[in-house]
Amino acid sequence: MAEMSLLRTAMEQYVCSANEAITMKLVRTPADIDDDDKNFCPEFTHQIFGQNENIFGYKDLKIHLYYSAAQLNYYLSKSCSEKVDPARYDGVQADDVTRMIIEKLGIHPMDNLESFVTSLGKESNFTPSGMMLHSYKTHKDGVDQQFEIYKVDMSVAGFREYHEKLQTFLWWFIDAVSYIDVDDDRWQFYLLFEKFTVDGAARYSIVGYSTVYKYYAYPNKIRPRVSQMLVLPPYQRQGHGAQLLETIYIDYRQDLDVLDITVEDPSDDFIRLRDFVDCKACMHLSSFSPECLHQGFSDQMVQEAQEKLKINKKQTRRIYEILRLRVTDESNSEQFKQYRLDIKKRLNMPYQKEKSDLEKMRKVLKPEELAATMAGHSLQERHQNLEKMFQEQMEDYRKIVERLAML
Template structure:
């Protein structure tokens, strides 16, 4: 980590003038205003601000109680992060320092809270490009290959085309408690903290954690194998009573330069393949981002389109929406999938019930005539009923959810069980509850329904493109 002060020494006359003047109050600077992180693959890219710069989440919580940096004039923190060894080097420059009443922020602890031991000095950082050029290749050598295909990618497009002569994309699974793999994950944690809102590291000492790595394999002109890491997913194996296992995806991240190329779907498909081959109970995702939920719903809906046993139930609902008049209904339509269908989907496709309900609405939408006004009004009425039910469930959950700690074999302080009291239940995904007077609540409800309709239409459009490609 390099510290550089711009400008020369302050003259004696200037010092005297400062003593008789009024000190400026230091209001501080937001971390995101002065911190930039660049991803680099070659030694000659280090130090160049033309390198790939990533969009960062809010970094303020790493810098003291109020999240600001104090005491520096014209502060710049440029960090180069190697996507070869995943070490980092920070260059800090400023014109001057002065205590303006809030002290001078010590930057080193804040940066180490993000990068840990992967933050190293420049000379050592530059050496990693040669010394650790095969770091990823060595890590994945003992992993299990779950998926492999050849590809050819046009540099100017995001679509990937199969090509037997191109590089190979593989998804490899390995256990995180394996020491070298755990070390790799510790170097990936900064990316989680920098790119995922609310991201936090996992406990790699627990043997139930696995990591899925999507990599690109190539050969250099000499025939030597080169492996680049494109993204990863961490997955936990939960016990499911009485004799089964549930897979939960905790983190899934594709490195920014490789996003939009289908690697997120590859990771999801690899996790699903494990669930199928081992007859896992189902697959869940821990607090998915909006985009991950979108990607997951597209993927699962695509599988459901080809699943014949659910088609009669879909046809039944679609027929009713086309022919009925729900504006005059006196009770809520039984729009949700039948219980036996949900159970069959869980058994065969490993899609959990809450996720299947989301995909169910997309499947219905795909079978509707969007130009038929009555049909779409009926569909919206069903979505309205579901949204209202979600809000009621959310309120009940807030009143009924409880946590209790339980011991385990690894770290009893970190283990707990979630349960609901009699008044509680599982939520279907609406955050928060309606507030304000009845008119305001009605407007909020209408906006929620509009958003749900837009999300369903967007997923349906993507699924149609994937299905027809």
């Protein structure tokens, strides 16, 4: 037992964090390879290396996964100062890191840096697939940057192969990811690129992308659902997600067959992005004027948001609450009280149904069974829960209001 404990302790020195060991990079030119400012790390590695996100068998492990910025050719390398010796540690082998990455991502990377550098010479041949829907410019660090958003599907020659490379980013940045069935023609893709020039010629770098599935909506409509959306780390917190989502919205709003636009299992970050984009659009609708907002949630809001912006009723209610907070003077005690009561009334609806269910149980349950069922359902506890939910809602809503104030 003591020997096993010593062996386990000795092997711990060969455990490292996958998140820290892996370095990724979008490479435009050979000079980028040695530019550490271009590096970024994965957000998730448990989908490849397990829940602990650890790699065993190495000291000072460094894994480099580079993508050429336009064509997305891969380079994968691994180095370490020491690798575990099975002869010294009861036959225990180091994780086959390279194999694990290749098999999970389904890629065929280069392992020769010179070959990867040579491939960069072909980046100038790349042009985005599909139809350009939107272009815009930003000004960052004294430099103007241009971006373009394209809509494409699998019928476009060469896009299937490009998508196979593009989707590998999902394993590192979207939790619980799975590859979609690209043979289903109801999938549509929206790709965002930075456009820049090298020696006077146009070049591109992938920024992010989104997938949308066109579901059927009874009786004769479609309901597009945003399934995946990713903006790569070098471009995050710069407004590109909003540009991409707005472009998707505008594209589908022009389609008379679209009933409304939904989202599949959104992350917290995406919920905030969607709230911001929807608020920005609804602000200009007549039913969301400050006067209407102070009068409460209305059928007119639901109808106008659905007809003009393809926003469903549930999301419209959320947008109403955010925009009403935006025009509510929190220093005005009566005005904020009315707002708070309006939100808590909505939050209390599940409790009202629960109360009705409990009243029915009183007629059929024995006293001891009823007491056990009603544990945790006191009026005081319900009020405490409502207040907690309200404060959490306010924290989320205020972040959107603050961002809207910057427009």
